[in-house]
Amino acid sequence: MLICPICQSALTAHENSLRCIYQHSFDRARQGYINLLPVQHKNSRAPGDNPAMVQARRNFLSGGHYAPLAERFAALMQEHQPQKWLDIGCGEGYYTAHIAEALPDSQGYALDISREAVKQACKRNAQTTWLVASMARLPLASNSCQAIASIFSPLDWQEAHRVLVPGGALLRMGPCSDHLQELREQLYDEVRSYDDSKHLQLLPEGMQHTHSETLRFSLTLNDAQARSDLLAMTPHGWRANAERREAVIGQTLTTTVAIRYDWIEKTEI
Template identity: 65%
Template sequence: MLTCPLCQGSLSQLDNGVVCPAGHRFDRARQGYLNLLPVQHKNSRDPGDNQAMVQARRDFLDAGHYAPVAERLAQLAAERAPGTWLDIGCGEGYYTARIGQALPTAQGFALDISREAVKRACRRDPRLTWMVASMARVPLSDASCQFIASVFSPLDWSEAKRLLSPGGGLMRVGPTEGHLMELRQALYDEVRPYADDKHLALVPEGMTHAHSEILQWRLSLAEPKARADLLAMTPHGWRASAKRRTRVIEQTAPFEVTVSMRYDYFVRQA
């Protein structure tokens, strides 16, 4: 299943790591993950989310604010009952762990380019294979996955298609145009429109759009920390002015905001 990120040879277990026939070896970190992101595949010294963003996201998600998103994703994954699945762009592992709970007998893999995220993610479920790796060069063999989840993550469609076995599918979860609308209105003079179906134009030939639904509800954030965490885990944490961010965080009344997520499922044809 695992492949070498340097030569694409098969990786096998050796001591506390993995090795390919060419002798490229990758040790397992003490937290339990494999670092399969060679330095030549990095665009920066520490790519992906930094420690502050990862911690803010972890605190916000562990408080249960987006629990309905994870529950519905887990339900949709369980309905498809894959033998092998992958969370591509797993972040700090909140959604990954919920999928793992829904698929206790399936073989699960998860990766993210952020080492800080995967360091925390792998503690959520040691049964899964956690990897620091590139989403454009996933170290898994062709047609090895029956189900792929992509939650709030950039996606290389050709790579996802390569990984899927015939009949397998990709579940993409992303925000709709109305997601966090009240927050955006509080932060900016003008809220830019967002086409939440633009990803449909990127789907490669040989993959069929098989399912779509929207999950939406109103969320009340009563605590300043929850509002600060939400800002810190999104681009609004650095795009918006400090004055407007502070106003949102320090207001005395609960902040009411719309959560709106779109689930799209794409099946690879035989």
């Protein structure tokens, strides 16, 4: 299932590490994850979310504010009953853990380019195989997964197509154009609209869109720490000016949560 990120040959277990036939070796960290991101594939010293962003996301999600999103995503995955699945861009593992709980008899793999995020994710579910790896170079064999989860995460469509079995599917979760609308109105003079279906124009040959649905609800955050965490875990935490961020943190916030789910199936090898 797992392949070497350097030479793409199969990885096999050797005590507390994985090794390929060319003796490229990758140790399992004490937290439980495996680092399959060679230094030559990094675009910075510590790519991905930093510890502060990871902790903010963990705090906010553990508070249950986005629980309906995770529960619906896990239910959609459960409908397809994949035996092997991959969560691309798993972050600190909140959504991954929901998927794993919904699919207790499956084998789940989850990866993120941020080592700090994966360290935290290991605490969420012991049965999942946690990896530090690049989404542009998935360390999984071709035609090895029945399902891929992509949650608020960029992805490489060609790589997704490669690792899915024919008939397998990618479930994508992303924001609708009115997601966090009221929050954005407080932060910016101009709130720009965007096309929340434009990702469907990027589908490669051999993948087709089969299902869409949306989930909307009103979220009220009475706690200042929750409002601070929400800002810190989104681009708004550094895009908006400090004065407006402090104003949001200082008073109760009610905003729209609007999420789109898309099933995209692989139709051919």
